Amino acid sequence: MSATFRYRALTLSVLIFGAIPAIADDLKIGLIAPFSGPSSDAGGPEMESGMRAYLKIHGDTVAGRKIVIIRKDAPSPAPDVARRLAQELVTRDKVDVLAGHIFTPTAIAAGQVSTQAKVPMLIMNAATSGILAKMPYTARASFTLAQTTAPLARWANKNGIKRVFTVVADYAPGIDSETAFLQELEKSGNSAAGSIRVPLDTIDFASYIRRIQDTQPGAVFAFLPASDQAKNFIKAFREAGLDKAGVRLLAEGGMVHPAISMTLDDDAIGTVSSHHYSDDHQTAVNAAFVAAFKTFSPGGRAPSYIAVGAYDAMEMLFQAVKMQEGKLDPDRTMQIWREMAWESPRGPVRFDPASRDIVQNVYIRKLERKNGALVNVEFETFANVDDAGRQ
Amino acid sequence: MKAALIVAGWIAAPVLYMALFPDSLVLASQILLMGLFALSLDLLVGYAGVASLGHAVFFGIGAYGAGLLAANGWGEPLSALVLTMLVAAIFALPVGLLVVRGGSLGRLMITLGIATLVSEAANRASGITGGADGLQGMDVWPLLGLFSYDLQGRTGFVYAWIVLTLGFLAVRSIVASPFGLSLQAIRENPVRAAALGTPVRARLTFAFVLSAALAGAAGAVMAQTTQVVALNSLGVHLSADVLVMLLIGGVGRLYGGLIGAAIFMVVHHWLSDLDPVYWQIWIGLILIGAALAAPDGILGAIEKLRSRKQVAW
Structure with a gap:
């Protein structure tokens, strides 16, 4: 049998069966995330590199089982596609665990397959509050927007910043963060100077900036996760001289993450944001993670919060498999995850047994240039924040 | 004899598929539903000659309709299906009245405009639709109170197949009816059809409404079997996809939409499995190649081959 023939036979089997048959003892992870299209920049490859970084540090075998990652492309928030991919991962590829999800709709669709098949699922991003209630076999290793936003409002209250103007992208996550911020703000009798929701494809912010100027706020809170929006908004904010007039710029951390918003420039320096992860976090665990991640990422860039979600999902998987000596019983696995606490690259984390969401520190950071690179330098910590933003 | 063969084929094909590919039934039911969706567009584009870039609006209305019913306590799938088709x-009635007023390019603009309006409205109304997070909390009751939706997707597959069959029979009899023939007359020459006394705008509007109801049915069953609805179900992207499916299969030929949907979905599925990162590049190349090699779709190409053979004999 010639090499070409064998190659063709393999190609044919891949074409017909859609997958390279894995060895029975492998521990298979079905990773559903955007690997193509505009969302892939901060999507599947980022998650996979986070997982590979974990495997590089801790070895690719746990309790005698080798880790195999099966990638499935879900380029957009289409639940029908995710449902199909999850079902085939479970019934055909016989994966041990489902994972991934940038988008909430794909997480919900795959979560139904996880529930029905009793296959544990680990969410690595999808940050909408309350989606886990109907998915008993799913845990979330990432964050929620309420969790990362509420502490920023608390910080503003503590520092006597009055009358904050909020600007968010007009879609569900933007509205989530606006609600969380305003609720927390009003708890101390503080109030908003005004609120604007801007369409997702806005890139010219001149008219919005004028409206902000008219109200003379003490600070502006922004959540504009699309990379060019963040850059343009910050630029317009500076050009209007708002920063010189003493208006502080506060942002949800996802907006000013240099690894994701790669167009951010020196205009953004000084932006105060709140998030659960900065690659500048000063611990040995994080240093090892950042170093391992850089060997996989394009251009050796630093990991983002999406990568750390993937890293921690692997930690959870390894822990569950170790404690069950190679097995992965669904109920026992969920029990282990509910009770887990560990030192993540983001800091100390544990699980809330009731919500199956992560309880973690949320850091207030300032964007600075350090050794040539833009980084968020943490300067204040809100410890043990739960998924609803409470401490 | 030929009719008996076709009926046997319609029944045998799904049974054979279930036996051969028990692990790919979700893919198959989605192909059937996209086939029904493309078929509804064929009634509009292929038979009535009204091009649309916003047909997903009606697919999405069906999906959100079924989704909202199931999320608010009415999970009975069949009555929800009928109700959402009505909605x-x-x-579609006022939309259709608007659309048929336009010229052929004007219609593209009107349908595109309505598609943009509706998807932005659905995004903004996140209190009702869930916005970008998708509509959650659907609880769809078992089909006929007996068959719950299994992991393998058997119930969903049979359900989709039955709805497609009924839809296909409906379109088949519509296009063969005097009404259907008048649509084809309008498509061929609207001025002459009007001169012969055909109420052109009324006929086209009615075709638009029928087509929308069928698209709504496809959307409703998709929502009921997926149990989540998101904004992609009424997006412009889906409208373009379904048009491409129809063009691949062949316009105005009944089976064109079904064949096109099957090829489009299977190629997508295989390529994205083989190469999750770069598969969309191959899709683009294949689409260009297909448009050049078979401008009238696959059925058109087969017809051409056949007629050439007859000439040669």
Whole structure:
């Protein structure tokens, strides 16, 4: 049998069966995330590199089982596609665990397959509050927007910043963060100077900036996760001289993450944001993670919060498999995850047994240039924040 | 004899598929539903000659209609299906009246405009639709109170197949009816059809409404079997996809939409499995190649081959 023939036979089997048959003892992870299209920049490859970084540090075998990652492309928030991919991962590829999800709709669709098949699922991003209630076999290793936003409002209250103007992208996550911020703000009798929701494809912010100027706020809170929006908004904010007039710029951390918003420039320096992860976090665990991640990422860039979600999902998987000596019983696995606490690259984390969401520190950071690179330098910590933003 | 063969084929094909590919039934039911969706567009584009870039609006109305019913306590799938088809049809009436007023390019703009309006409205109304997070909390009751939706997707597959069959029979009899023939007359020459006394705009509007109801049915069953609805179900992207499916299969030929949907979905599925990162590049190349090699779709190419053979004999 010639090499070409064998190659063709393999190609044919891949074409017909859609997958390279894995060895029975492998521990298979079905990773559903955007690997193509505009969302892939901060999507599947980022998650996979986070997982590979974990495997590089801790070895690719746990309790005698080798880790195999099966990638499935879900380029957009289409639940029908995710449902199909999850079902085939479970019934055909016989994966041990489902994972991934940038988008909430794909997480919900795959979560139904996880529930029905009793296959544990680990969410690595999808940050909408309350989606886990109907998915008993799913845990979330990432964050929620309420969790990362509420502490920023608390910080503003503590520092006597009055009358904050909020600007968010007009879609569900933007509205989530606006609600969380305003609720927390009003708890101390503080109030908003005004609120604007801007369409997702806005890139010219001149008219919005004028409206902000008219109200003379003490600070502006922004959540504009699309990379060019963040850059343009910050630029317009500076050009209007708002920063010189003493208006502080506060942002949800996802907006000013240099690894994701790669167009951010020196205009953004000084932006105060709140998030659960900065690659500048000063611990040995994080240093090892950042170093391992850089060997996989394009251009050796630093990991983002999406990568750390993937890293921690692997930690959870390894822990569950170790404690069950190679097995992965669904109920026992969920029990282990509910009770887990560990030192993540983001800091100390544990699980809330009731919500199956992560309880973690949320850091207030300032964007600075350090050794040539833009980084968020943490300067204040809100410890043990739960998924609803409470401490 | 030929009719008996076709009926046997319609029944045998799904049974054979279930036996051969028990692990790919979700893919198959989605192909059937996209086939029904493309078929509804064929009634509009292929038979009535009204091009649309916003047909997903009606698919989406069906999906959100079924989704909202199931999320608010009415999970009975069949009555929800009928109800959402009605809603899609009612919404299509004023839209249809607008669309048929345009010229052929004007119609593209009107349908595109309505698609943009509706998807932005659905995004903004996140209190009702869930916005970008998708509509959650659907609880769809078992089909006929007996068959719950299994992991393998058997119930969903049979359900989709039955709805497609009924839809196909409906379109088949519509296009063979005097009404259907008048649509084809309008498509060929609207001025002459009007001169012969055909109420052109009324006929086209009615075709638009029928087509929307069928698209709504496809959307409703998709929502009921997926149990989540998101904004992609009424997006412009889906409208373009379904048009491409129809063009691949062949316009105005009944089976064109079904064949096109099957090829489009299977190629997508295989390529994205083989190469999750770069598969969309191959899709683009294949689409260009297909348009050049078979401008009238696959059925058109087969017809051409056949007629050439007859000439040669």
